[in-house]
Amino acid sequence: MREKAPAGYDRHREHIDRGKIETVEYASETVGNFRKALIYTPPGYAEDKTYNVLYLLHGIGGDETEWYRHADPQAIFDNLYADGKLAPMIVVFPNGRAMPNDRAEGDLFDPDKVKAFETFEYDLLDDLIPFVESRYSVSAGRENRAIAGLSMGGGQSLNIGLKHLDRFAWIGAFSPAPNTKSPEQLVPNPEEASALLKLLWLSCGDEDNLKPISDRTHAYLSEHRVPHVWYEESGGHDWSVWKNDLYHFSQLLFKDN
Numbered sequence: 001m002r003e004k005a006p007a008g009y010d011r012h013r014e015h016i017d018r019g020k021i022e023t024v025e026y027a028s029e030t031v032g033n034f035r036k037a038l039i040y041t042p043p044g045y046a047e048d049k050t051y052n053v054l055y056l057l058h059g060i061g062g063d064e065t066e067w068y069r070h071a072d073p074q075a076i077f078d079n080l081y082a083d084g085k086l087a088p089m090i091v092v093f094p095n096g097r098a099m100p101n102d103r104a105e106g107d108l109f110d111p112d113k114v115k116a117f118e119t120f121e122y123d124l125l126d127d128l129i130p131f132v133e134s135r136y137s138v139s140a141g142r143e144n145r146a147i148a149g150l151s152m153g154g155g156q157s158l159n160i161g162l163k164h165l166d167r168f169a170w171i172g173a174f175s176p177a178p179n180t181k182s183p184e185q186l187v188p189n190p191e192e193a194s195a196l197l198k199l200l201w202l203s204c205g206d207e208d209n210l211k212p213i214s215d216r217t218h219a220y221l222s223e224h225r226v227p228h229v230w231y232e233e234s235g236g237h238d239w240s241v242w243k244n245d246l247y248h249f250s251q252l253l254f255k256d257n
Contacts, residue, residue, distance in 0.1 A: 004233075005247040012075045016082040017043035021074050023064075026131035030123040031098050037064050037128065038093040040074055041136070043081050045090070050139045052089040052254040053132060054146040054170075055124065056246075057096045057153025060117070060177065063104050064095040071243045080251065087254035089146075090136055096153055098123040117152055117179060121160050125167065143198060146253050148172030150242040151210075155179035158217070162186045165196040170253050172201035173214075174245040175237055180213050183220030190224035199252055200228040203245045205235035 019042045025034045045051070056073070058066035067073050073091065080086040095102045099116035107113070133140050147168050149157040154176030161171035163186075173180070180186070187193045193200075200221070204214040218230045231248065235241040 005244050009079060009247055010072050010076050010243055013079055016078060018078050019043050019074055021068065026128055028123050028127040030119065030127055031100060033100055035095060038068055040077060040091040042088055043078065047137045050137050052087060052144045053138050054089050054091045054253060056091055056093055057149025057156050059151035059153055060108050061104050064093050067093050070239050073246060076247055085251050089254060090138060092132055094128055096120045096156055117156060120156060142167055143169045146170035148249060150174040151177045152179055158186055165193065169198040172249045174242045175204045175208055175210060176213055177210060178213060183217050187226060190226050194226050201249050202228055203231035205233055205241040207236040210237060
């Protein structure tokens with residue numbers, strides 16, 4: 001069990017510098033149209049500096065605005081920057097449902113919509129990351145790039161991040177959903193993964209019906225001695241858990257210790 005974030009961690013504070021959130025559109029050759037993402041730039045963002053990047057993914061019922069609407073991530077980040085606890089990074093909130101109509105409407109479990117979460121791997125790697133790296137002053141090395149997400153997005157983060165350790169050194173999964181591949185598929189070469197990963201974070205609430213997915217992944221990683229953070233906390237499959245995860249996970253990113 002881990003500690004909860006301190007009171008007020010997600011509330012807007014007065015008299016501190018604030019980052020900015022904007023909506024951008026990028027051309028997706030993978031999907032064949034323009035797609036939207038939200039991007040948070042930290043307080044004092046300047047083109048003459050270079051920044052790390054966190055790609056933060058939503059759940060099956062969300063879109064690029066889900067974190068913004070439910071979690072006030074900009075308040076969490078702004079407060080952490082004010083306290084000197086975050087490494088400089090921009091945060092990209094994509095739409096992980098890579099299909100022409102990517103809105104969260106109708107039957108969310110329609111096979112085409114579920115398949116679109118798999119297709120996002122290519123939209124992210126081939127379209128969104130190049131767009132971000134062309135538009136913002138960011139470092140393009142694997143050690144400067146993180147991927148994390150909640151539920152469906154947690155599964156995506158494990159599936160994509162661990163498959164592409166040449167692109168991501170920092171990976172986080174908050175309450176990953178049944179789209180998560182088996183541990184043997186995720187980490188077929190434990191020694192290689194151990195050598196390449198800077199951080200592998202896995203967390204879940206103790207009342208979450210999906211916890212067995214995290215339990216099996218944690219057990220495999222432990223058995224094969226793959227270094228990782230296992231964060232088991234009180235709660236279910238809900239925002240109080242995921243906001244707490246973001247608070248703790250983000251402070252570990254892009255640091256040597």
